[in-house]
Amino acid sequence: MNNNNGNTRIHQLPTEPRHFDMFIDGQWTQGSALKQVTRMSPAHNVPVSQYPSGGVADVDQAVAAARRAFDHGLWAKSGADFRATVLLKTAALIRQNSEELALCETLETGKPINQSRGEVLGAAGIWEYAAGQARALHGDSFNNLGDNLLGLVTREPVGVVGLITPWNFPFFILAERLPFILASGCTVVVKPSELTSGTTLMLAGLLKQAGLPDGVVNVLTGPGSVVGQAISEHTDIDMVSFTGSTEVGRLTMAAAAGNMKKIGLELGGKNPQVVFADADLDAAADAIVFGICFNAGQCCVSGSRVVVHRSVEQLLTEKICSLMAKVRIGDPLSESTQVGSITEQRHIERILGYIEQGRKEGAVLVQGGARIDSAQGMYLQPTVFSEVTADMVIAREEIFGPVLTITAFDEFDEAIRLANDTPFGLAASIWSRDLETSLQATRQIKAGRVWVNTTIAGGPELPSGGFKQSGIGRETGRYGVEEYTELKSVHVQLGERPRWVEV
Secondary structure, three states: OOOOOOOOOOOOOOOOOEEOOEEEOOEEEOOOOOOEEEEEOOOOOOEEEEEEOOOHHHHHHHHHHHHHHHHHOOOOOOOHHHHHHHHHHHHHHHHHOHHHHHHHHHHHHOOOHHHHHHHHHHHHHHHHHHHHHHHHOOOEEEOOOOOOEEEEEEEEEOOEEEEEOOOOOHHHHHHOOHHHHHHOOOEEEEEOOOOOOHHHHHHHHHHHHOOOOOOOEEEOOOOHHHHHHHHHHOOOOOEEEEEOOHHHHHHHHHHHOOOOOEEEEEOOOOOEEEEOOOOOHHHHHHHHHHHHHHHHHOOOOOOOEEEEEHHHHHHHHHHHHHHHOOOOEOOOOOOOOOEOOOOOHHHHHHHHHHHHHHHHHOOEEEEOOOEEOOOOOOEEOOEEEEOOOOOOHHHHOOOOOOEEEEEEEOOHHHHHHHHHOOOEEOEEEEEOOOHHHHHHHHHHOOOOEEEEOOOOOOOOOOOEOOEEOOEEOOEOHHHHHHOOEEEEEEEEEOOOOOOOOOO
């Protein structure tokens, strides 16, 4: 682990944890919680946040507040300019408080402070984009039904949305969901991960400051097995949006079946980086290292499977390993750190279990493979396996850590088959200088997002989401607002309707 000697730490560790309340109907409250949950910094092993452990009664109260705000409040009934103004004010407040938000994010997740800062500012940009989409949301008309009939299609907010967010990008993923939900006119009950609830609660305060009416956004804290389950099952919630593992996504679908909720799911991925023989190998190697090391590999769109032409396999592997050795791993409060701590102990044990599984399956460990010794924090060496076959567990299951597998191919069709040989379909990257090769690959790879000669790039203008077991629905872009609406067809009779019964 690089010790980053000579770098000045701007932020100091807190001397005591920050105490949070839940946010229900515009008020801060402990709700029904009888105990507090203390979040320890995964990189420093000191308490940084404390939340109430909410329960079913708090879900009922929050849903009732959101229901009142939707059915009887101004949010859904107001002009889009009002909603856009609140979203823009929120974006400005995020920018004004970006350093405080970034510090909280780093202390709770273990990710580098410069990454947290970038994500917070990027989130502000998403809020600004969603404000524009609030005013652009529209329906359609059909003036081709004859002189006596006019057809209209309107979009209406779906109602009360339950929003369940994960621990790996708590503020950024929230920004890919919440402002679009609000832009549509819906009201929301948010349940962030119990590991990383701080920035979501801080945002609730900023929303109130921006003029959001009470009850439109409610934030609950507590275990997913209690609070998340109650949200998914609640009969007065019209839609649930869940981001997390495919296993929990299945449970969310089952729980939502009671009142046939609309659902949005962004789930796991086992994303291929397909490298053809004519690719710029230096650019590909750098992007591959970034993709697998970003957020310590705890990223659903991480390019964890390299599928490379056999003629350049060895050279690309050497370039990847050379770059990985230079990645700066260490204290996330240091400005020069590129990779911080794994988020929790049970997860680092899970990743190490997969590494051991790879060894047992016969994959060749060519880089890393062990925990880094450190007095504090949970750091992993970025790990590379070569000679990986498609049937190995490490090639099929989402590891969610800095573990890369390399598999060779000989022909284009084999590359596509290997890329698609997964139950997931979240993202993929293609590396080739040839336009036809790149376009044919983008057409044939089954994934919701495909990058060509780059990875994990882009903004809120394009939709995100997955094929197959990677999810249902789309977030961001104009599609991200439409996701939280219902379509209504309206047929307007012009003039007298022909009589069916003769009189």
